[in-house]
Amino acid sequence: VIGRIVDRMRQVGLLPEEDEPDPRDPLLRQWKDHEGLYGWLTTVQNGPVVNRYMFAAFALFVIGGLEALMMRIQLARPENTWVRPDHYNQLFTMHGSIMMFLVTVPLLEGLASFALPVLLGARELPYPRMTAFGFWTFLFGAILLYSSRAFGEVPEVGWTSYVPLASNEFSPNRGVDFWLLGLSVAEVAALGAGIELVIAVLKMRAPGMTLSRIPIFAWSILVTAYAMLFGFTPLLVATTLLEIERKLGTRFFDPSAGGDPLLWQHLFWIFGHPDVYIQFIPAAGIISLVVATFSRRRLVGESLIVASLIATAIISFGLWVHHMFSAGLSVLGMSFFAAASMSIAVPSGIQVVAWIATLWLGRPVFTTALLFALGFIVTFVAGGVTGVMVASIPFDWQVHDTHFVVGHFHYVLVGGVVFPIFAAFYYWMPKMVGRALNERLGRWNFWLMFIGFQITFFPMHISGLLGMPRRTYAYPPGLGWDVPNLISTIGAFILALGVAVFMWNAIRSVLLGHGEIHNDNPWDAGTMDWATTSPPPDEGYRVVPIVSSRYPLWEQKQLDRGDLEYERIVHGLAESPTAWRAQLVTSAITAEPQAIVHLARPSIWPLLAAIALTLNFVATLFDLVGLLIFSTLATVGATIGWLWPSRLERERRLAGSGSSLHGLPVYTSGTIAPGWWTMIHIVLVIAVATTCLLFCYFFLHAKASVWPPPGNALPELRPMSWAAIALVGAAGATGLALRAIRADSQGWLRAWLACAVLASGLFLATVMLALQEPSLSHAAHAFGSIVLTLVWYQIYMVLAGIILTGVVLVQALLGYFDERRFLAVQNTAIYSATMAVNWLAILAALYFTSGA
Amino acid sequence: MRYWLPILTVAGVWFVHLAVSYFLAWADCATTWAGLLIIRHVATALGLILIVALSIRAQRASALPARLGTRRELAMEQSFLAGLTVTLGLMFIFATALAGAANLFLGPCS
Secondary structure: OHHHHHHHHHHOOOOOOOOOOOOOOHHHHHOOOOOHHHHHHHOOOHHHHHHHHHHHHHHHHHHHHHHHHHHHHHHOOOOOOOOOHHHHHHHHHHHHHHHHHHHHHHHHHHHHHHHHHHHHOOOOOOOHHHHHHHHHHHHHHHHHHHHHHOOOOOOOOOOOOOOOOOOOOOOOOOHHHHHHHHHHHHHHHHHHHHHHHHHHHHHOOOOOOOHHHOOHHHHHHHHHHHHHHHHHHHHHHHHHHHHHHHHHOOOOOOHHHOOOHHHHHHHHHHHHHHHHHHHHHHHHHHHHHHHHHHHOOOOOOHHHHHHHHHHHHHHHHHOHHHHHOOOOOOHHHHHHHHHHHHHOHHHHHHHHHHHHHHHHHOOOOOOHHHHHHHHHHHHHHHHHHHHHHHOOHHHHHHHOOEHHHHHHHHHHHHHHHHHHHHHHHHHHHHHHHOEOOOHHHHHHHHHHHHHHHHHHHHHHHHHHHOOOEOOOOOOOOOOOOHHHHHHHHHHHHHHHHHHHHHHHHHHHHHHOOOOEOOOOOOOOOOOHHHOOOOOOOOOOOOOOOOOOOOOHHHHOOOOOOOOHHHHHHHHHHHHOOOOOOEEEEEOOOOOOEEEEEEOOOOOOHHHHHHHHHHHHHHHHHOOOHHHHHHHHHHHHHHHHHHHOOOHHHHOOOOOOOOHHHHOOOOOOOHHHOHHHHHHHHHHHHHHHHHHHHHHHHHHHHHHOOOOOOOOOOOOOHHHHHHHHHHHHHHHHHHHHHHHHHHOOOHHHHHHHHHHHHHHHHHHHHHHHHHOOOOOOOOOOOHHHHHHHHHHHHHHHHHHHHHHHHHHHHHHHHOOOOOOOOOHHHHHHHHHHHHHHHHHHHHHHHHHHOOOO | OOOOHHHHHHHHHHHHHHHHHHHHHHHHHHOOOOHHHHHHHHHHHHHHHHHHHHHHHHHHHHHHHHHHOOOHHHHHHHHHHHHHHHHHHHHHHHHHHHHHHHHHHOOOOO
8 A cells, every 4th residue: 555655656746756768759758857856856847846835735734724623622612721822822823824825825826837837738837947946935934934833932923923012022032033034935935936827827828829718717827926926025025024123123113213013014914915815816716617617618707707806806905904994094094995895895796696607507517626616605605795794894893803703714715715725626636646536525525624614613703793802712601602612613623524534535546546537538628727638748738739719628629720820830849849848939918829938947956046045044033144144145056057048048059949840939039038028027026015115114204293303314315316327327238238239249248238237336335335324223213224124125136136137247258149049138128227217216205205 | 018008007096096095085184175075076086087988998999900900819809808998997986986985974084
């Protein structure tokens, strides 16, 4: 039995594979990993990486669930002493944190990373090394967070880490630091995943898969990925500010020095509320797939569903204040956000009606996946209704921080996210690992989880209405809370039993191999994820499909036939190139083939970069200056190694590979190149980060009676303006470098890049000199804290720009660029221009609003 | 970008209206000038007019490519995006009107 389990774990990438002879087919050889442990560590194939991602996230789900069970045992009867109060605080903090940050989001990212390539007709995700890096950073972030237990410094301030509770004064041990830094590692992974998923959906679709033919799940991932870029960036800013407050003594959140604890709440909830929808929207995408497949018909109102997904994501960014209704804001001000909170029920309701209409008009087959989808609809609607209730300000005041809110958000997050994830497990397991989960056990799994869930969380609404506060470790008898709590605890065990049944089902069907499937499309689904073998081959699609419908498997007779030009391209691509991993790039709207790009091969760099980055955070955590310097250099080195062109690219052997067959260019730049799109999205993330920091500045400014406070002053304007001129000069120089390489002028390219490095260096020197101003201290007042944070933020960004430009200069000296191959130069020019605009925006905000 | 712009603008108008309403309510409470109440209502009316105008413009623009002989697939996608803009417009009209309605019932300092 153990041998079979080990074999299966090898097959799905959870353990290193045994050595196998190289396949004779050159295309297959190209997509094969290295052998043994090294191959396991260096693989960048989305199949095995996603399986590990899902396995690790599910293990954390079980740990988080056990923590919840311990809380429920504690609350089963009044005045219980089973868990100490500080342990109880640790339990709810870790349970909330890992479920929100390290379970649902990674599970959905994993499902998206697995499903998108096959669903879109791509061979791989655009940045396979980023997928691998995402997994390693996620894993190391989780280990870092949980290692707090080994040090006896577990976070105990709740998953929201509100200040002043999370400040040094009230949380002097390193628990909060573990929380902040562990999550920061995971946030980096989420931002990387966000950009990769956007590029995948916009640029890696099969020919003919126009916007209106993109499957709803892919739409949901596109919308979610943008929400991640806009949502996780404020969280990264917030956690960084709190960490530097704790480590360096800044005063952002200290009211005695011009700071404000409400600033943390704003920043946290600007992320926190959209985060609910970052989880819900892909879950809704899963439900759309499952409902359509098992209703045996197209979804009703597909375009309406797409519009609803977009509206839900956008409105979710205007709701954060409803988490702060009891924080003392003006009633009229809160009413605007209450209105937005109620408005979001409209797009959510549209989707629910569309799913019900699809089921009504179809011929539903009640598989376990569909049962979970139905469980989702019932539970999510109930959670949505209580959501509208708490969007009402007076009602929110009544139930704020009570078990009513705990019941509400579990209805939304378990009903709205966990049930769809289980639906996805049952739906996609045959595709992921070539084995289906047992349906009979699946029904036990569903009904135990569904009934257990309702028994656990419905009574919390009652105990909450009776006044039971959340996050309380014990309660006195006789308040009417005893019975609802006992029922909740019984329900929690039934729910846990349901999860245990799923685990047994997975072991039996997948690892012991009982879940054999008889064809590659066991559900008779219409979307392209079922067009390949199950599990998909390493090379994905040998012949990239041509799409003319949203449900190609239902409505197209042949996937490799269609437009004659497209046919020539996809069949040509199957023949050549085979000397490197090639991927078709298509236009964002009409999905017309535009180019072939080179995908990364297996590499150790993602793992090394993740280790270096994690060490960086560990060094910060334990104040290890030497390790901090080493790990910073190691991170930079690993990133350069990662991005350095492969030998094939350096020797220009990509060009001409099969171009007579497929007729598409290999080297591209501008809007055709995925790399250009990536840089644009990096710029977007920088813009969001700058906006967040400027929001902090204006927020603190608005709260202050005098700005700048007495004894504080901005650095002299003159050197800061010279610094701005230097940055504009650097941007201009990179622009001229781009113009030079377009004219194939290697000498001017090198000269202008060197000028850009010098100008950026001049910026650093000028600003550092200006910061010698003695009247500005980061620790005296929030004014100095935020001003210096803005300036140092810019310094770090420019430093990154110098490294980027320097690396491109070295590549230019080695002759890697010509008039067709200049994407790196173009991206450097975009980055330099962004830095200049960023600094001008910061200067304008600082000097126009402080009377300087 | 020009195809996505109407969608983003419709959403942007709603968000700007939310932020401006919050700021005007704060400013109205801090001053005694009665004109700010009118400005708050005007801001809502302006937001609604903008969303309606953008939706109509997107709908009209989607008919243009067919007349100009643009490729069928592109025309189809423009029509799809116009449909999205109009649907989103309707949702954001509701959201903007609901937020603006608060100005009718609550004073700035309540």
